[in-house]
Amino acid sequence: MSQLRKQGLTRRALLSRAVAAGALAVAGPGFIAAPDAAWAVEVTAISEHQMATLLQMARDIYPHDRVGDRYYAVAVKSYDVTDQKQMVADGIAALDAAAREAGFDTYLAAGWEDERVAILRRIEDTPFFQTVRGGLVTGLYNQKEVWPIFGYEGESFSHGGYIARGFDDIDWL
Amino acid sequence: MAQAAKFDLNDDNVVVIVGTGAGGGVLANELAQKGVKVVALEAGGRYMPEDYVNDEWESFGQLAWTDPRTTSGDWRVAKDFSGLPAWIVKAVGGTSVHWAGASLRFQDHEWKARTNYGAVEGANLLDWPIDGAEMAPWYDKAEAKLGVTGVGGRARLPGSNNYKVFEKGALAVGYKEVHTGNMAINSADYDGRMACQQTGFCFQGCKWGAKWSSAYTDIPRGEATGNLEVRDHAHVARILHDDSGKVTGVEYFDKDGNLQMQKARIVAVAGNSFESPRLLLNSHSSMFPDGLANRSGQVGRNYMRHTTGSVYATFEHPVRMWRGTTMAGIIRDEARHDPSRGFVGGYELETLSLGLPFMAAFLDPGAWGREFTTALDSYENMAGMWIVGEDMPQADNRVTLSDTADAFGLKVANVNFSDHPNDIAMRDHAYARGQAIYKAVGATRVMPTPPYPSTHNLGTNRMSERPEDGVVNRHGQSHDIPNLFVSDGSQFTSGAAENPTLTIVALAIRQADHIAKEMAAGNV
Numbered sequence: 001m002s003q004l005r006k007q008g009l010t011r012r013a014l015l016s017r018a019v020a021a022g023a024l025a026v027a028g029p030g031f032i033a034a035p036d037a038a039w040a041v042e043v044t045a046i047s048e049h050q051m052a053t054l055l056q057m058a059r060d061i062y063p064h065d066r067v068g069d070r071y072y073a074v075a076v077k078s079y080d081v082t083d084q085k086q087m088v089a090d091g092i093a094a095l096d097a098a099a100r101e102a103g104f105d106t107y108l109a110a111g112w113e114d115e116r117v118a119i120l121r122r123i124e125d126t127p128f129f130q131t132v133r134g135g136l137v138t139g140l141y142n143q144k145e146v147w148p149i150f151g152y153e154g155e156s157f158s159h160g161g162y163i164a165r166g167f168d169d170i171d172w173l
Numbered sequence: 174m175a176q177a178a179k180f181d182l183n184d185d186n187v188v189v190i191v192g193t194g195a196g197g198g199v200l201a202n203e204l205a206q207k208g209v210k211v212v213a214l215e216a217g218g219r220y221m222p223e224d225y226v227n228d229e230w231e232s233f234g235q236l237a238w239t240d241p242r243t244t245s246g247d248w249r250v251a252k253d254f255s256g257l258p259a260w261i262v263k264a265v266g267g268t269s270v271h272w273a274g275a276s277l278r279f280q281d282h283e284w285k286a287r288t289n290y291g292a293v294e295g296a297n298l299l300d301w302p303i304d305g306a307e308m309a310p311w312y313d314k315a316e317a318k319l320g321v322t323g324v325g326g327r328a329r330l331p332g333s334n335n336y337k338v339f340e341k342g343a344l345a346v347g348y349k350e351v352h353t354g355n356m357a358i359n360s361a362d363y364d365g366r367m368a369c370q371q372t373g374f375c376f377q378g379c380k381w382g383a384k385w386s387s388a389y390t391d392i393p394r395g396e397a398t399g400n401l402e403v404r405d406h407a408h409v410a411r412i413l414h415d416d417s418g419k420v421t422g423v424e425y426f427d428k429d430g431n432l433q434m435q436k437a438r439i440v441a442v443a444g445n446s447f448e449s450p451r452l453l454l455n456s457h458s459s460m461f462p463d464g465l466a467n468r469s470g471q472v473g474r475n476y477m478r479h480t481t482g483s484v485y486a487t488f489e490h491p492v493r494m495w496r497g498t499t500m501a502g503i504i505r506d507e508a509r510h511d512p513s514r515g516f517v518g519g520y521e522l523e524t525l526s527l528g529l530p531f532m533a534a535f536l537d538p539g540a541w542g543r544e545f546t547t548a549l550d551s552y553e554n555m556a557g558m559w560i561v562g563e564d565m566p567q568a569d570n571r572v573t574l575s576d577t578a579d580a581f582g583l584k585v586a587n588v589n590f591s592d593h594p595n596d597i598a599m600r601d602h603a604y605a606r607g608q609a610i611y612k613a614v615g616a617t618r619v620m621p622t623p624p625y626p627s628t629h630n631l632g633t634n635r636m637s638e639r640p641e642d643g644v645v646n647r648h649g650q651s652h653d654i655p656n657l658f659v660s661d662g663s664q665f666t667s668g669a670a671e672n673p674t675l676t677i678v679a680l681a682i683r684q685a686d687h688i689a690k691e692m693a694a695g696n697v
Contacts, residue, residue, distance in 0.1 A: 062541060064550060066550070141534075152552060152553070157374070161371045166496060168333055170337050170491075
């Protein structure tokens, strides 16, 4: 917690790369993409399966049903680098092994969140899980773009604070 | 404004103050106003209101002390934030940039904790050598300096949404002493500082300057006298002494990393309850093998952090607790000493809010899954309060030198802390009361939240009547070394239930008076 995690790419940069590559709509070599083409993540160092697994892990660790996949994708994009490649490969291999012990082909093959959470519980004390979870605390919740989904208004000084903007406007007490 | 002073490294007539927060910054200005020459050394950089940032993580990166520290003991902070035992500031103005502004006097009985609480097993309680009557005039001066609301004819702040929920619940469960606090945050223009604009982000430095901080009050005023030089990015390594056992100056690393030596007539240590004992311990010598001012063996011991915790609750409808002054709300009914509750001492309940990024980090560190995330989903409908209670001094809750070294090769502080049973009983009581308060206004869910990295860091160089019981005397002066002073919260003999800054400021004003008189009399 003593350092800010820097995101590898902004959401805008991700989207612009996806558009430039023309690889929308389906998951193709080097990409995973939303079926509705709303976003895409390019993968370079790690595999598509690994990125898709990281994305699902992120959702299952901090599930917010009103927060779209693209924000989770931004939060885990930083693992797609050479010096994280081995950590990710080993971690996801262990996660998929835990899934097989639970009767699924892979972690992603478990259809219900409860089933995947039970698999995650098997590995939650590992450095891999704790690294991914810890990174999400800032990687997900410090994205200014997700704040409005939670109602959080962020910076207020430039608006003159809330003295005339509802600091005491509660009306249901 | 007069040009700020520049003093020669060989000027041995200056008072050197280590740290520029509520203790050191006030002491520096008060001495400068009396004509005493002061060099204040500050490890951090210099930021003013225009530099502060309304963004929790970015501000943390700007202001927080993130140099290495290590932790041990059974407190949860050692597990969740092992390298970050405290959330305090490394900057000119110190933690007075970050504090929330709550400015409460100690209650009379709290100055004499050992007498009034009796012997508490496992606690190292001691009476302060001073009392409320002696401190009253110094509190008056401190409240006037800080512009504290609710005293001195100054109006209290208006209540925010978070306060209104808190107040209604408090009254519903029968509490009587409930208001928006005694805050060093202006409710109207005062002393050249403007009124609070209800911006939130009190912890990130007040961009309006409505909250008192030594960074933009005492420090520039001291500099304007021509008697104060502040050197920022000056990291003090050790305090030096002569063969007679008097301190003679300090060695510090300057902003370029070069080791400098500033001579001194007096040295005052005000680096917070971690850095002050660390500096004394790191200054060991053949004459003082256990560190300076440590013939008692008490340096670093009796670390206190207040019994804290938070209670958050969600409601059917929005609260938007982040809007407005963060801590302008208090319930004082539980601050009394009433052992029938199952613990000695008392606690305050104060409004608190965190932004979404810090709420995610601190609501339940390490937690994941829907129990955690559904709470955050209701962030907009959340209200929050903080518990501030007196914790027990314990000899083994202490700051020692770690095997870890900082960027300068200096051993860092290890902070060992474990809760006393009294602390746990008090926290559990406060959790129950806090939850009852919110349920009384229709909370749909209540969350007793564990303590954050410490913001109230006390003890470790405690004040005592007898030299064998503590580190400094009634004036914050070392029992062992007459020209060495401690000027921050580390001199607290006990913690009381109140936020400590007002008492730190009052003690600094009083100490400045003492030092100036002793210098004039030729005694130091």
